[in-house]
Amino acid sequence: MVSMRDIADRCKVSVATVSKALNHHSDISEETRKRIQKAADEMGYYPNSAARALKTHRSYNIGVLLNDKANSGLTHEYFSAVLQGVKVEAESCGYDITFINTHSKTMTYYEHCKYRNLDGVVIACTDFECEEVKEVVNGTIPTVTIDYVFNSCTSVSSDNVKGMRDLVRYVYEMGHRRIAYIHGEDDSEVTKQRLTSFYRTLEELGIEVPDEYVKSSEYLNSVKAEQFTDELLDMKDAPTCIFYPDDLSNTGGLNAVRKRGLKVPRDISTVGYDGIKLSQMLSPKLTTLRQDTMEIGKKAAKELIAAIERPKTTLVKRVIVEGTLIEGETVRDIS
Structure with a gap:
C-alpha cells in the first residue's frame, strides 16, 4: 500500500508537505500541490480512513434514520429520492452514508450512532415523537431533520x-x-x-x-x-x-x-x-x-456537514424548499 512517505520520497519533499498538499492547506503553493497530487494519483495512493479519523477526530460517516409507519423504507419514491440527494451531497464532500439500525433490541438509535462513531445524523420519515428519536436530537451528535421541526436542530422541508x-x-x-x-x-x-x-x-x-x-x-x-x-x-x-x-x-x-x-x-x-x-x-x-426531492436531500446534507465541520459558526435554522405545480389531466374545467 502506497504511503505518504513513498510520495514524499518521489517528490523530494517532507511527509508534512505531502500531507498539507493532499489536504489543500493554503501554505502550499498550487504548483507543489499539483505535483504531489499527480504523483499520488500515479502511484495509486488512497488516504487511510482510520488514520484520518485519528487525526481529525471525525469518521466522515453520516447516519440516516429512516423508519416510516408504512414500513415502505427505500421503496417509498419520495424518501428514496430525498436520500439520493443526501447521498450525492455527502459523497461530494467526502462522507459515507450508514443506515441506523431501527430493529435493534440491544441498542437505542443514539447508542447505535455512538457505536458507529457517526459524525452526524439525518432523520427522515419516522415517528418524531418517539423517545429514541428525541434522544438522538437532544444528544451531542449534530442532527438535521426532514419534514419536522425541533428547536435544537436544523430542519429541511418542502414548502x-x-x-x-x-x-x-x-x-x-x-x-x-x-x-x-x-x-x-x-x-x-x-x-x-x-x-x-x-x-x-x-x-x-x-x-x-x-x-x-x-x-x-x-x-x-x-x-x-x-x-x-x-x-x-x-x-x-x-x-x-x-x-x-x-x-x-x-x-x-x-x-x-x-x-x-x-x-x-x-x-x-x-x-x-x-x-x-x-x-x-x-x-x-x-x-x-x-416536491424538489433532490434539493431537499442535498440541503439536508449540506446543513449537517456545516454543523459537523463549523459548529461554532453554524446556526439552527429552518430551510424551506419550494415545489412545482403539475397541472396534469385530472382536474376538469367547470368554470
Missing part, C-alpha cells in the same frame, strides 16, 4: 403551505367550489401545515368547507383512500374535486371512482401530492405538486 395554496387556487380557478380533502395522519407536522393552508386558502377565496368534506387518513394508504372516496361520493352534495395526501393514495381514489362506472376528470376531479414518476405515467396524468 407545504405554498404547495397546498397553489393547488387549491388552481382548482378554484378551474371552477370548483365543493372541494374535499383526504389528508394524512393528524399528528404529522406535514399534515398540519397542508391542512391549515387548505382551510386558509379556501377561506381567502370565500369558500366554506363542510366538516364531512375533510377525512383523516394515512399517508401511502390507498385502501383507506378508497374507503373515504366512497364516503364522499355517497354524499348528497358530493364534492366535485378530491385532494389526496399523496400520489399513491390517489390510486385508491381512482379504484373507488372506476367501481362506480365513473371517470376522472369527467365525473370527479382528483389532486395528489409529491409528484412521483408514477403519477405522470397514469392515464389521465395526475394533477399534483412535485
Whole structure:
C-alpha cells in the first residue's frame, strides 16, 4: 500500500508537505500541490480512513434514520429520492452514508450512532415523537431533520403551505367550489401545515368547507383512500374535486371512482401530492405538486456537514424548499 512517505520520497519533499498538499492547506503553493497530487494519483495512493479519523477526530460517516409507519423504507419514491440527494451531497464532500439500525433490541438509535462513531445524523420519515428519536436530537451528535421541526436542530422541508395554496387556487380557478380533502395522519407536522393552508386558502377565496368534506387518513394508504372516496361520493352534495395526501393514495381514489362506472376528470376531479414518476405515467396524468426531492436531500446534507465541520459558526435554522405545480389531466374545467 502506497504511503505518504513513498510520495514524499518521489517528490523530494517532507511527509508534512505531502500531507498539507493532499489536504489543500493554503501554505502550499498550487504548483507543489499539483505535483504531489499527480504523483499520488500515479502511484495509486488512497488516504487511510482510520488514520484520518485519528487525526481529525471525525469518521466522515453520516447516519440516516429512516423508519416510516408504512414500513415502505427505500421503496417509498419520495424518501428514496430525498436520500439520493443526501447521498450525492455527502459523497461530494467526502462522507459515507450508514443506515441506523431501527430493529435493534440491544441498542437505542443514539447508542447505535455512538457505536458507529457517526459524525452526524439525518432523520427522515419516522415517528418524531418517539423517545429514541428525541434522544438522538437532544444528544451531542449534530442532527438535521426532514419534514419536522425541533428547536435544537436544523430542519429541511418542502414548502407545504405554498404547495397546498397553489393547488387549491388552481382548482378554484378551474371552477370548483365543493372541494374535499383526504389528508394524512393528524399528528404529522406535514399534515398540519397542508391542512391549515387548505382551510386558509379556501377561506381567502370565500369558500366554506363542510366538516364531512375533510377525512383523516394515512399517508401511502390507498385502501383507506378508497374507503373515504366512497364516503364522499355517497354524499348528497358530493364534492366535485378530491385532494389526496399523496400520489399513491390517489390510486385508491381512482379504484373507488372506476367501481362506480365513473371517470376522472369527467365525473370527479382528483389532486395528489409529491409528484412521483408514477403519477405522470397514469392515464389521465395526475394533477399534483412535485416536491424538489433532490434539493431537499442535498440541503439536508449540506446543513449537517456545516454543523459537523463549523459548529461554532453554524446556526439552527429552518430551510424551506419550494415545489412545482403539475397541472396534469385530472382536474376538469367547470368554470
